[in-house]
Amino acid sequence: MKFTVAIIGCGNRGAETYGKLLFREENFSIAALCDSDGERLRHYGELFSVPQEELYSDEAEFFAERRADLLVIATMDADHVRQGIKALSLGYDLLLEKPISDRREELEALLAAQKEYGGKVLVCHVLRYAPAFVKAAELLKSGAIGKLVAIQALEQVAYWHQAHSYVRGNWRSRKETAPMILAKCCHDLDLLQYYANSRAESVSSVGDLVWFTPQNAPEGAAKRCTDCKYIESCPYSAKRIYVDRWLSSGKLPAVWPQVQITSDYPLTEEKLLRAIQEGPYGRCVYFCDNDVVDHQLTEISFENGVKATLTMTAFTAGIGRIMRFFGTLGEIVLDEEADVVSLKPFGGERRDFRISALAEIDSGHGGGDQALVDTLYDVLCGKESETTLERSVESHLMAICAEESRLKGGALIRVH
Numbered sequence: 001m002k003f004t005v006a007i008i009g010c011g012n013r014g015a016e017t018y019g020k021l022l023f024r025e026e027n028f029s030i031a032a033l034c035d036s037d038g039e040r041l042r043h044y045g046e047l048f049s050v051p052q053e054e055l056y057s058d059e060a061e062f063f064a065e066r067r068a069d070l071l072v073i074a075t076m077d078a079d080h081v082r083q084g085i086k087a088l089s090l091g092y093d094l095l096l097e098k099p100i101s102d103r104r105e106e107l108e109a110l111l112a113a114q115k116e117y118g119g120k121v122l123v124c125h126v127l128r129y130a131p132a133f134v135k136a137a138e139l140l141k142s143g144a145i146g147k148l149v150a151i152q153a154l155e156q157v158a159y160w161h162q163a164h165s166y167v168r169g170n171w172r173s174r175k176e177t178a179p180m181i182l183a184k185c186c187h188d189l190d191l192l193q194y195y196a197n198s199r200a201e202s203v204s205s206v207g208d209l210v211w212f213t214p215q216n217a218p219e220g221a222a223k224r225c226t227d228c229k230y231i232e233s234c235p236y237s238a239k240r241i242y243v244d245r246w247l248s249s250g251k252l253p254a255v256w257p258q259v260q261i262t263s264d265y266p267l268t269e270e271k272l273l274r275a276i277q278e279g280p281y282g283r284c285v286y287f288c289d290n291d292v293v294d295h296q297l298t299e300i301s302f303e304n305g306v307k308a309t310l311t312m313t314a315f316t317a318g319i320g321r322i323m324r325f326f327g328t329l330g331e332i333v334l335d336e337e338a339d340v341v342s343l344k345p346f347g348g349e350r351r352d353f354r355i356s357a358l359a360e361i362d363s364g365h366g367g368g369d370q371a372l373v374d375t376l377y378d379v380l381c382g383k384e385s386e387t388t389l390e391r392s393v394e395s396h397l398m399a400i401c402a403e404e405s406r407l408k409g410g411a412l413i414r415v416h
Contacts (some may be wrong), residue, residue: 001380002026002027002028003028003029003068003069003377004028004030004031004067004069004070005022005030005031005069005071006030006031006032006033006034006062006067006068006070006071006072006092007030007032007034007044007074008033008035008059008071008073008074009034009035009072009075009097010033010037010040010041010044011035011040011074011260012256012257012259012260013074014035014072014073015040015044015047015074016254016259017369018074018095018124019044019048019072021369021370022072022373023048025373025377027377028070028377030048031054031067031068032050032055032056032062032067032068033045033048033050033054033055034055034057035057037263040263041056041057042055043263043265054067063083063087063090065090066090066091066092068092069092069093069380070094070380071087071092071093072094072097073087073095073096073097074097075097076177077099077101077102077178077183078101078176078177080097080099080101081100081103081106081107081109081110084096084100084113085109085110085113088113088114088116088117088119089113089117091117091119092119093119093380094119094120095122095376096121096123097124098123098125098186098187099178099182099183099186100123100392100393100396101178101396102178102179102182102396102399102400102403103400104400107396107397110389110393111389111390114389120379122375122376122379122387123387123389125187125190125387125392125395126369126371127187127190127321128190128191128194128368128386128387129367129368129371129372129374129375130359130367130368130371131355131358131359131367131368132358132359133191134358135341135358136195136323136332136334136341137195139332139341139343140195140325140332143329144327144329144332144343144345145325145326145327145328145329145332145343145345146327146328147327147328147329148195148306148325148326148327149306149326150306150307150309151195151196151307151308151323151324151325152308152323152324152326153188153192153308153310153311153322153323154310154311154313154321154322154323155184155185155188155310155311155312155321156313156316156318156320156321157312157316158314158316158317158318159314159315159316160241160245161257161314162314163241163285164241164257164260165184166183166184166290166292166294167236167285167288167290168238168280168283168288168290169260169280169281171184171292172288172289172291173289173291173292174291175291178399179292179399180292180293180312181205181207181296181298181402182396182399183292185298185310185312185399186395186399188310188312188321189300189310189395189396189398189402190391190392190395192300192308192310193302193391193398194386194391195325196304196306197304197306198306199303199394199415199416200302200303200401200415200416201302201414201415202301202401202413202414202415203299203301203398203402203405203412203413203415204298204299204402204405204410204411205296205297205298205299205401205402205403205405205410206296206297206405206406206409206410207295207297207406208293208294208295209290209293209294210294210295211294211314211315212286212288212290212294213286214286214287216286217284217287218230218234218286221234221284221287222284223283223284223287224282224283224284225239225276225282225284226238226239226273226277226282236284236285238282238283239276242257242258242261242272242275242281243269243273243276246258246267246269247269251267251269253265253267254266254267255267261276261281262274262275293312293406294313294314295311295312295313295314296311296312296313296406297309297310297311297312298310298311298312298402298405300398319337320336320337321334321336322334322336322337330343330344330346332344336355340352340353340354340355341353341358375387397415398415401413401414401415
């Protein structure tokens with residue numbers, strides 16, 4: 001069975017990730033694209049062999065009728081539910097980028113629309129499908145550590161990723177996007193409720209923006225990195241993050257996050273320098289219009305008694321997740337940075353599983369992106385998935401409660 005695909009939002013996730021994965025699959029055919037960036041639209045239209053008449057820069061024109069069997073929605077967070085409901089009403093099935101929404105009423109509206117129109121909706125909780133996280137789930141379900149009691153999760157945002165996405169980038173402003181605990185950690189919250197195998201009962205959370213403010217700018221710092229005397233020494237220098245890292249990585253023609261600061265592909269040093277000289281990603285991190293947190297600590301109690309903590313912080317050198325599972329008969333440690341899932345049974349022999357050896361296909365999110373696309377095909381063919389829209393909504397409710405708690409100084413918030 002073959003399915004036609006339309007994509008709205010042809011950025012890093014919509015076209016560069018899911019578009020490329022779907023394009024190379026024989027069971028999918030990309031039929032239409034919609035994006036407000038004309039250069040990006042032209043580039044991916046040519047790459048995916050989409051006819052000119054099926055390239056849309058106007059959303060209203062794009063939604064005038066159904067263009068394909070499946071719609072990939074990878075636009076800004078605030079657009080997801082509105083576009084999702086419209087798409088379901090037209091008869092689309094959906095691959096919906098996360099987060100869905102940070103508003104309870106919108107989550108309820110999307111659930112109602114799915115029930116009314118009957119379309120399939122798969123939210124992009126890609127880590128559920130990444131081999132490392134699948135291995136952890138298999139070990140837990142096998143009873144390898146007995147009864148699960150608690151989970152400790154660390155989301156290492158990494159200093160440069162914080163600067164890119166949450167200080168200079170699209171997710172920097174609370175007015176324009178979901179709170180960071182949802183924008184960055186909806187994967188983590190989804191995994192926590194997946195592993196706990198329970199709905200959340202209560203959440204408390206604390207966190208602040210402590211570093212990326214004008215008061216912390218070095219003396220004499222300029223408002224743009226290319227004008228600044230610290231351009232070669234500041235760890236948050238746009239030149240060091242975008243140009244130097246690209247040069248040291250092998251000058252790939254298209255690689256994240258460089259592809260997000262310019263749509264002029266293939267990448268070159270000159271194009272990247274021009275982007276930081278002229279665009280928003282060249283601003284000093286201490287003089288941006290950001291207001292989202294740079295660290296947040298969250299505690300969750302689940303209805304079945306499992307407890308979990310989640311620490312999200314910008315202040316790490318490395319990137320990736322570290323999760324520890326504490327059971328009555330042992331513990332499991334999942335460490336992306338160390339490339340290992342370790343099983344440590346009490347009184348037994350430790351077993352290590354190399355994460356890099358678990359993924360058969362090298363794709364984003366540790367193989368999760370490809371596995372998500374494989375699952376998507378199964379769902380479209382009628383197979384049931386653990387990642388239902390209702391389960392996805394649960395993790396979003398946890399994030400909404402965490403942000404409510406943070407704004408109330410860590411107050412305990414009931415999820416349901």
